[in-house]
Amino acid sequence: METFYLIDFENVHNDGIANIESMTKEEHVHIFSTQNATNIRQDIFWLKEDRDIKPHLVPVRKQSLDMHLVSYLGYLLGVYGKECSYVIISKDKDYDNIVKFWKEEGYPNISRKEKWPGTASTQRQKTQTVSQTKSNVQTVNSKISAGMAYEFEGDDRSELNLFMQHGLVDIGYDGNSANRICKFVIAHCNDERMLNRIHNDFKNSFNNYSEVYEDVKSILEKFVQSKSKVAKRESQVRSFFGQHxxxxxxxxxxxxxxxxxxxxxxxxxxxxxxxxxxxxxxxxxxxxxxxxxxxxxxxxx
Structure with a gap:
């Protein structure tokens, strides 16, 4: 399937296209930038010799880049139709309304991602500079186990599933893989030895199970941290209420x-x-x- 990537460079900068060299000849890239954000990595222009990469310099005005990008998306949809895939690369969640609109208009293969969707392992190799020591691993495992030590029901399971889905997609997993991984996590979220059981399931299901397991742990750690902030906030509010x-x-x-x-x-x-x-x-x-x-x-x- 032909895929068109529309890069909001002013938003994601070079980090958002860190894995662009992995693009295939079925992928087409349009990089939108303004004079405020023109420091595009130079090696991209070498890639242009045998890849379809087009820069678009737009005027510096309020939401100018967004409007140009969205307008060009409409142009691509009109020219290439529903059989192609379209991906907006940006951290700006306002694009989600555009994605929703076009999906409702019958274009299912349109999405927004925060980074170029290369393989998770490639992205991790580029960003990871120090390996975790054994003590660090134990600390992370303990934090996760402590933070997950309550009964997950209904809304809690849905919240965990959604958090995990978004986390996996953000680091490069496709939707089907993310769904598959989430099923294992949710299945064991109430188990006493949750991490061990998840690890064993991954070992039986994925060739690169160690990488998948580390990715899942990283996302679970963020989930626990976010829940901790919520719990701390609630405790603060309840204490204040009791006093006043x-x-x-x-x-x-x-x-x-x-x-x-x-x-x-x-x-x-x-x-x-x-x-x-x-x-x-x-x-x-x-x-x-x-x-x-x-x-x-x-x-x-």
Whole structure:
């Protein structure tokens, strides 16, 4: 299948195309950049002699590069149709709306990736400078085991699966491989010796099982770290609530107030959530003013 890559170079820079030399003759690359980001690695121009690589220099204006890239994507879709594959290389998640739009229009082979989708092992070899020592491995394993030491049900399993899927795809695994690996991880997420069981399954299923196992551990470590931050935040909010809201009118809605604080992404969402919970504006005003130390980092006024 012919594949077209549209590179948002201003966003990903040379890191996003670190493995571009692995491209085949069925792959076509369009690199979009502005004068603010023109330091494209020089060896790419040597590759141009026998590879289809085209640079596009666009004007420096707000969202100028994004608009040019998206416009060119539409042009490619019109010329080459649904039988080809199209990949936007960018960390900008706003492109996901474009991907969703074209998929709904009947173009299934369109996606966004943060890096050139070479093999995971190749990317790792380029970025890994020091091998983990035995003690480091034990430390990582202990962190993962401790962080995963609770019962995964429903939403927890879905959250882990999604985190693992994204992590694998981001480092170069294709969708089918990511799905296959995730099934093993989810199957053992509640096992007492989870890592051992995952390792054994990988050993029986993958020729490069050691590499796959290390990739999965790396993603699990990030997952545990993210959950730790969430748990720390919740603990902070609960402690604050206990210190500042002791009247019955607040205690009766304790869990609702805590969830509003934890789940809101802006100060306006916090205020709106409290207004839905209480009809008395004075009560809302008091809560909102009191919890300012907890929400000061949220955007808004």
């Amino acid at each position: 809201f002791q009247k019955k009118i607040y205690v009766d809605c304790k869990e609702e107030i805590i969830q509003i604080i934890l789940k809101s992404e802006t100060k306006q969402q916090v205020n709106n959530g409290l207004l839905k919970l209480y009809s008395d504006g004075t009560v809302v005003s008091h809560i909102y003013k009191t919890i300012q130390p907890l929400i000061r980092e949220l955007p808004g006024k």
